[in-house]
Amino acid sequence: xxxxxxxxxxxxxxxxxxxxxxxxxxxxxxxxxxxxxxxxxxxxxxxxxxxxxxxxxxxxxxxxxxxxxxxxxxxxxxxxxxxxxxxxxxxxxxxxxxxxxxxxxxxxxxxxxxxxxxxxxxxxxxxxxxxxxxxxxxxxxxxxxxxxxxxxxxxxxxxxxxxxxxxxxxxxxxxx
Amino acid sequence: xxxxxxxxxxxxxxxxxxxxxxxxxxxxxxxxxxxxxxxxxxxxxxxxxxxxxxxxxxxxxxxxxxxxxxxxxxxxxxxxxxxxxxxxxxxxxxxxxxxxxxxxxxxxxxxxxxxxxxxxxxxxxxxxxxxxxxxxxxxxxxxxxxxxxxxxxxxxxxxxxxxxxxxxxxxxxxxxxxxxxxxxxxxxxxxxxxxxxxxxxxxxxxxxxxxxxxxxxxxxxxxxxxxxxxxxxxxxxxxxxxxxxxxxxxxxxxxxxxxxxxxxxxxxxxxxxxxxxxxxxxxxxxxxxxxx
Numbered sequence: 001x002x003x004x005x006x007x008x009x010x011x012x013x014x015x016x017x018x019x020x021x022x023x024x025x026x027x028x029x030x031x032x033x034x035x036x037x038x039x040x041x042x043x044x045x046x047x048x049x050x051x052x053x054x055x056x057x058x059x060x061x062x063x064x065x066x067x068x069x070x071x072x073x074x075x076x077x078x079x080x081x082x083x084x085x086x087x088x089x090x091x092x093x094x095x096x097x098x099x100x101x102x103x104x105x106x107x108x109x110x111x112x113x114x115x116x117x118x119x120x121x122x123x124x125x126x127x128x129x130x131x132x133x134x135x136x137x138x139x140x141x142x143x144x145x146x147x148x149x150x151x152x153x154x155x156x157x158x159x160x161x162x163x164x165x166x167x168x169x170x171x172x173x174x175x176x
Numbered sequence: 177x178x179x180x181x182x183x184x185x186x187x188x189x190x191x192x193x194x195x196x197x198x199x200x201x202x203x204x205x206x207x208x209x210x211x212x213x214x215x216x217x218x219x220x221x222x223x224x225x226x227x228x229x230x231x232x233x234x235x236x237x238x239x240x241x242x243x244x245x246x247x248x249x250x251x252x253x254x255x256x257x258x259x260x261x262x263x264x265x266x267x268x269x270x271x272x273x274x275x276x277x278x279x280x281x282x283x284x285x286x287x288x289x290x291x292x293x294x295x296x297x298x299x300x301x302x303x304x305x306x307x308x309x310x311x312x313x314x315x316x317x318x319x320x321x322x323x324x325x326x327x328x329x330x331x332x333x334x335x336x337x338x339x340x341x342x343x344x345x346x347x348x349x350x351x352x353x354x355x356x357x358x359x360x361x362x363x364x365x366x367x368x369x370x371x372x373x374x375x376x377x378x379x380x381x382x383x384x385x386x387x388x389x390x391x392x393x394x395x396x397x398x399x400x401x402x403x404x405x406x407x408x409x410x411x412x413x414x415x416x417x418x419x420x421x422x423x424x425x426x427x428x429x430x431x432x433x434x435x436x437x438x439x440x441x442x443x444x445x446x447x448x449x450x451x452x453x454x455x456x457x458x459x460x461x462x463x464x465x466x467x468x
Binding site for chain 2: 026027045046048049050053077078079080081082083084086087094096100101103104107112113115116119120123127128129130132136139140143144145146148149150151152155156158159160161162163165
């Protein structure tokens with residue numbers, strides 16, 4: 001069922017090489033093994049409460065080459081990476097890894113939810129994924145905890161210098 | 177290789193950010209059990225939070241930490257299962273994939289680091305069960321918590337993917353249960369014990385995340401557990417920090433204290449609630465503490 005009736009008759013553009021592209025990326029190698037049994041979706045904790053997130057469907061769309069639809073879909077970001085699907089898949093597709101590969105490709109196209117941009121900015125600056133409040137650092141002293149190990153911003157930046165992802169003004173996505 | 181039970185403590189990001197009770201209690205309890213903790217000389221995030229958008233960034237961040245630990249010549253102990261899982265996974269991947277290892281090392285070299293694959297990473301509960309041992313833990317108990325009935329919540333990353341973690345059965349985990357029972361407390365079975373807490377979906381779709389957490393709290397309440405025991409900072413935030421929010425959203429009352437495992441063990445070791453930072457917990461635990 002489609003929400004937008006005018007679009008019903010529009011053919012979906014397929015990228016027939018998409019599956020080969022995914023299969024060449026670390027983590028996506030076993031995409032073609034999926035025979036659509038649905039174990040991933042039936043065991044997925046997110047699918048239980050979401051009306052839209054269906055890992056089996058994402059895998060099928062990727063196999064068929066529905067590249068744009070998959071990569072620009074908000075539901076792609078719902079996977080909690082619990083790895084239940086990966087452990088239970090009878091074909092050893094490593095479903096959660098395929099989803100991660102798809103998310104990485106979406107990010108390359110500029111679809112990066114805001115939360116990841118914030119975490120990246122914080123890691124680059126301090127080493128920590130969250131900005132640790134000054135109050136917390138002071139409280140460590142009063143509770144007898146040793147000082148927090150510091151991140152070396154210069155070294156972290158140097159190590160990540162070849163990663164362009166966050167430097168090209170990627171599009172921000174909000175909550176669904 | 178290294179002196180027994182000496183580890184580099186990898187705190188991760190969530191614990192110093194808002195879960196200090198876990199660090200305070202873990203340091204006390206591990207110290208009492210003769211586990212020596214050395215601070216990381218420098219730190220960066222394990223990389224897991226950025227894996228969804230850039231696998232390569234995650235690999236580099238994780239490999240940096242592993243290489244730093246290799247320089248120190250010490251295995252890593254983490255309090256966060258997410259960090260443990262990531263560091264284990266990257267260690268194994270880079271050891272097996274020569275091409276990838278060389279590529280990562282080319283970048284690490286710029287800051288005088290090299291990944292060789294010489295250190296292991298373990299989460300605190302793996303250290304407790306494998307290196308300290310249940311016997312020693314039981315011997316350390318001076319106040320058995322025999323009047324307390326609790327439910328454990330493992331969380332996902334301490335168990336899955338099995339091929340990388342593999343020290344417990346993800347479909348029927350026993351390690352945390354055995355650790356809880358070592359304190360004298362009764363560990364109850366309940367429905368959907370291994371279900372995800374939902375924390376990774378916070379910020380992407382809060383509604384789904386809260387529904388998952390609600391489901392878990394309902395099952396724990398159904399078996400009349402007096403507390404839920406967690407070993408992951410994210411699961412703890414999901415249930416403790418958000419319990420009131422879940423209660424309000426769904427018009428429910430739970431009142432279930434969410435206790436870090438080292439806090440529970442600490443009580444059994446005779447440490448006071450104040451020493452174990454019980455005051456840091458959002459959900460009131462005074463009723464439970466009366467039973468100690």
